[in-house]
């Protein structure tokens with residue numbers, strides 16, 4: 001049987017235990033008038049509780065432990081935060097002596113065995129989603145608003161990183177957005193390298209050379225070491241020459257993170273992606289400002305619909321000719337950028353400036369974007385979970401990585417709903 005303090009807190013928070021004849025370990029009657037407010041910060045587990053012990057009503061904090069002796073092990077004895085504890089709730093009482101500090105109640109015989117076994121099953125199950133065999137038992141209403149809440153949680157997490165980048169950039173939104181978009185162009189495997197390349201060239205330098213696509217490419221390819229070899233073709237040789245000049249002029253330092261080409265379809269090679277990035281800079285000015293003022297997410301698709309220059313129509317790599325294929329940034333890639341960079345940046349912009357219209361627009365655009373189609377989302381679909389838009393797919397990605405994988409079932413609406421179903425509906429939980 002799995003018992004931990006978080007489960008004990010959950011049992012106390014929702015009072016999922018048999019309260020009939022509840023008494024302290026010394027026999028004084030106990031009535032829980034208010035269990036208190038769950039405290040995730042420093043200090044006792046519950047604050048503002050109201051407990052009647054014998055004839056006296058106590059108002060204060062409740063502290064939970066697996067064993068009574070944990071009080072001493074956690075050094076609460078010397079911590080003034082615990083002076084206001086009026087009740088010590090334990091799973092097993094192993095230290096009667098500490099009773100004089102605060103009354104103790106023991107719960108191990110009062111919690112339904114079904115709740116404990118269902119919780120153990122969740123914690124021990126190694127399937128994709130630990131509750132996947134019971135998920136259809138959860139009330140359908142638990143999903144109402146849950147996806148939006150999870151999606152916002154995900155946006156908040158991404159927003160924290162964007163704020164960090166913003167601080168680094170002294171609140172230069174365009175430069176921060178450029179770093180984000182460059183990282184996104186690197187998809188997963190080259191994300192770090194692409195962000196390093198973006199960081200290695202000041203956006204002001206790129207803006208100065210915006211009209212010269214070849215110079216933009218020279219800087220991006222040169223900084224990433226893709227020009228560090230002998231070429232026979234005129235085009236790469238020309239890029240090398242440009243890069244030598246620009247590198248010296250701006251004292252550019254090439255990046256140390258290497259690019260990867262392995263197990264990638266040619267259309268996603270970093271050569272192609274960097275050429276597309278250069279084309280994006282070539283075709284756009286004040287991109288983030290334009291996005292903020294756009295009314296429709298379709299306009300954003302237009303901004304990113306660029307094609308790498310003509311050389312890349314016949315190449316995936318330097319000096320290796322291939323069949324004609326214009327290297328357009330595809331709709332799927334743009335959707336990925338909108339979901340993972342544009343919307344989080346727009347949301348952060350609204351949060352930082354406390355302007356609700358940008359936050360609302362970010363959420364509205366997420367709702368309008370089609371759901372992502374990746375392995376995790378497909379697995380959720382197999383469990384018959386409805387996935388209608390990017391709000392749902394983003395929510396399910398967050399649920400999987402932030403809750404299921406961390407076994408945070410007690411913080412999840414599905415988990416609490418499933419566990420609640422193990423409690424008899426008569427009020428007092430039977431064991």
Ligand code: SF4
Pocket residue numbers: 122129130131132399403404405407408409412413414415416
């Ligand atoms: S976190 Fe929620 S959805 Fe995930 S396994 Fe636990 S109960 Fe199920």
